[in-house]
Amino acid sequence: MNSSRLTVEPVSASEHESTIAALPVELHVPFEQSAAWAGVDIANGARSHYAFLHFKREGELVAFASVDRYVRRTRESLVVMAGPVFTVERTPALEKAVVEALAEHARQDPTINPMYLRVFLDYPDAVPGTVRSIERGLYEREVVVELGKSPEALKKSFSSTARTRINRAARAGVEVREITENRGEVFRTECFPIMEETASRDAFSLLPAAHYVSVLEDAPEYSRLYVAYAPASDDAPEAAEKIPVAWMLTTEYHGRGCYLYGASNHRAQETSAMFALMHTILLRLTETGNREVGLTGITSERFPELKGVENFKLRFSKRIDELPRLFDVPLQPLKYRALRAALLTRSQGPALARDAVSRAKDLAGKARAAVTRPKAGAAQESIAKN
Template identity: 40%
Template sequence: MTPVPYRSEQLSNEEFEALAAAHPDVVIPLEQTPYWADFERKLGRSPYGIWAYYDGGTLVATASYLRSERRLRPSLVVVNGPVWFAKRTHNAEARLVSTVQEQFRADPAVDPLYIRMQIEHPQPPVTGPLEHGWYEREIVVDLTPDTDQIFASFRSNARNLIRKAEKLGVKVQTIEQSRWAEVFRTELFPIMQETASRDGFSSFESTFYETLLTELGDHLRLMVAYMDGQAVSWLITTEYRGYSVYYFAASSHSARKTNAPYLLLWEAFKVLKEAGNTACGLTGIVSDNYPSLINVTTFKRNFSKTVVSIPTTYDIPLHPLRYALVANALKVRREAPAKLRSLPASAKGLAGRITGRKGGGEA
């Protein structure tokens, strides 16, 4: 039996703000606001609006959609959402999935292959995803106790390293907003490049972070740790409706010798608490789909025992046959290098001649 769809209604920025104000206890991620949509637009991407979903007159959820035009797989992506205002039951999600399918199949302005969003109770037609889009577990620090209690809640290792950083002379500064882009470009982006090279990941270009700092400045903080007058570690936090997120950070090799990242994050907690935030999410830690996050998990666990599970990202196909063909093609492409490496040298040479790829041995 097909679930009964919800009523959907596109929201203006003013309508979104009124709706959010009427539900002060609901945590709304910054990525699900008009402010984030404006930031995406400045990057040259295409936000497709925010919709509210109602069961009669009762608000159930909202979702902010971003158009993605990747080759052969145009889609609408809900980044870190949807936001649920009603209880997120198995049936409620099934109705939302049915609503989204009906909504965008009938929309002449878009022809997405699939809709991507977080689903807590996956059930057909939910599948995939073709690529994972968001972390699934995070550590959250409670900022409601007084600062002494917060500090006492850290692991002893973190408390000791914070004290050592202070004794070594690490100084933490909150950078003036008018100087953010300049300071990031000249002092901080090289640290990000060093961190990415050392830890084996790809960072955005400096212009991404500069645009973030410029467009979302009213919802961000940029804090930097200095040693002997030189920047060694930095972080960017977001804030919205009393909830903050430790969003981006990087540290030089010398910062590790001085424990600067520990002192920097502790100073950030104090600033965020003073500003009225009740919690700070430390973003992703290791999970089944993100084993590489083990590298940052140990650091983040020093600051809280509270681990929050976040619904996994899934795809909702609107054209099931086309979606299955694309999914199979991507699977073959991803598995081919590993299968080629496992072949004996003679077979690699034959495969190379057939496919036109380099590598392997000669037959």
């Protein structure tokens, strides 16, 4: 079909991968746009893969999108995770044409009935009706480490603090191992408990353990798991068995690596284990031919809580890339507005309740003070009478 002079062509997973393989390695293709990612977390009952769609103008590929379909109790949507990806210069007009072509394709498909599209955009003002997604989505800025260096040059490119901490980890007996067997089981028993500790410490929400295991088991050729082990204490016997203290899960796709997930416990902080882990994964991703590594999210308007990890990641590179933001494109505007209002009310409810309790306590305190403390005028009157 044609929309805004673009043709939308559904393709198979193998055709999708062949097309990407033929593209220049300099083009950033997020792993979430790969055929492999379509099989990750497939047990999620709300999510199914909808289609690989290629957008062409006069026969030339200009963009592509791996599209997921989400069906929840109150709505259906199409989600393009970390996409669309543009193979030519991304302009406001082209971004608008791609979104409109996707919307028209969805409207013409009798097998689906999405209320909205959820896509990552650079030029949302170019697409009429687009609104910032109520969900935060993926990170909006990331630190990127450029590879292609010798091991010595790579380490030298780090900050002096990072180099010092890497050396400190070695002196503390930190050992980094790549897990190549029983990765799902190792993750559940050794890694996820560390992530639960990290989430409790840093106050962020966890995905179910099954999601991380799915990345390892359903995309094994693209994912790697590294675990840092260290002595349980500084005075532990040298021969004592080391314990897991930190881990990192990486992916690599189309010449680019990604530090996708990771976590550390208190002992990892004492031993600088995360610095040893980062050094190791950057060396390994260099060895396997990647040109750069994305270290994922840092602080932004929607992710202010990432300031701590930003400081850590900037020890390894000062390059920061700005990424497209997440937006919704309503296909059923009236229903979408009603849904959005309901979701906003629900998401703001706990915060509003906390504010109400705080205000009530404040008013109660002021009332008690008013009862027990005489007014200035009354005090002056009492003094005048005595």
